[in-house]
Amino acid sequence: MTQCIKDLIRNLNLVIGCPVGCSYCYARNNCRRFHITDDFSRPEYYPQKLQILERKKPGNWLLTGMSDLSAWNKEWLEAVFCRLRDNPGHQALLLTKRPDLLQISTDLPNAWFGVTVTRKSELWRLQALKENVKAKHYHVTFEPLFDDPGEVDLSEIDWIVIGTMTGAMKKKVHTEPAWAYSLTAQAHALGIPVFMKEDLVEIIGGENMVQELPGAFESVLEVRKSC
Numbered sequence: 001m002t003q004c005i006k007d008l009i010r011n012l013n014l015v016i017g018c019p020v021g022c023s024y025c026y027a028r029n030n031c032r033r034f035h036i037t038d039d040f041s042r043p044e045y046y047p048q049k050l051q052i053l054e055r056k057k058p059g060n061w062l063l064t065g066m067s068d069l070s071a072w073n074k075e076w077l078e079a080v081f082c083r084l085r086d087n088p089g090h091q092a093l094l095l096t097k098r099p100d101l102l103q104i105s106t107d108l109p110n111a112w113f114g115v116t117v118t119r120k121s122e123l124w125r126l127q128a129l130k131e132n133v134k135a136k137h138y139h140v141t142f143e144p145l146f147d148d149p150g151e152v153d154l155s156e157i158d159w160i161v162i163g164t165m166t167g168a169m170k171k172k173v174h175t176e177p178a179w180a181y182s183l184t185a186q187a188h189a190l191g192i193p194v195f196m197k198e199d200l201v202e203i204i205g206g207e208n209m210v211q212e213l214p215g216a217f218e219s220v221l222e223v224r225k226s227c
């Protein structure tokens with residue numbers, strides 16, 4: 001059965017707001033619709049949410065569901081690192097579209113840094129991530145895809161996620177099955193797990209879905225079941 005990624009990796013929106021300005025940003029739309037902040041282009045930090053990372057029951061968390069890591073203050077990330085160091089049962093993912101603006105170094109085994117790639121011309125982000133962020137784990141999210149990324153250098157990448165356009169534009173732009181299959185084959189050739197997001201099921205069919213998690217995330221889910 002196809003799984004929803006949000007049931008496996010929960011959003012922990014420590015920061016809300018982003019100046020990147022992607023036209024398809026669902027976070028900005030939600031922010032406006034529910035009047036969460038006055039100006040989405042100015043990131044706001046909610047430190048009280050860090051308490052979730054102190055809970056004994058571990059979790060897999062996406063910390064940038066409504067922001068981009070490149071727009072975070074250094075102090076916000078340091079506070080996250082502090083919690084992750086003290087609470088190694090939790091796994092945290094942080095995503096950016098601007099890895100060229102980052103300068104991060106950490107040896108934390110539970111901090112995962114990723115880039116989003118939406119087209120072939122953005123593949124430079126993988127190399128920029130590895131150059132500017134020295135970390136134990138890297139991941140890539142291919143979503144939404146506007147063209148075929150083609151051959152991708154996935155060396156040192158620990159996980160890839162493949163998705164498609166959602167919302168009002170999904171009828172106009174979608175990930176072609178061949179693109180998803182090619183990315184999956186390239187990742188599997190290197191032993192990298194692949195997760196196709198639930199929206200792809202309408203495009204490629206349930207029987208072709210691949211939904212793999214890194215071992216560390218699977219372990220968290222196992223522990224949660226027994227809590």
Ligand code: SF4
Nearest residue numbers: 018020021022025067
């Ligand atoms: S980087 Fe993410 S949060 Fe920022 S505008 Fe683009 S889609 Fe929205």
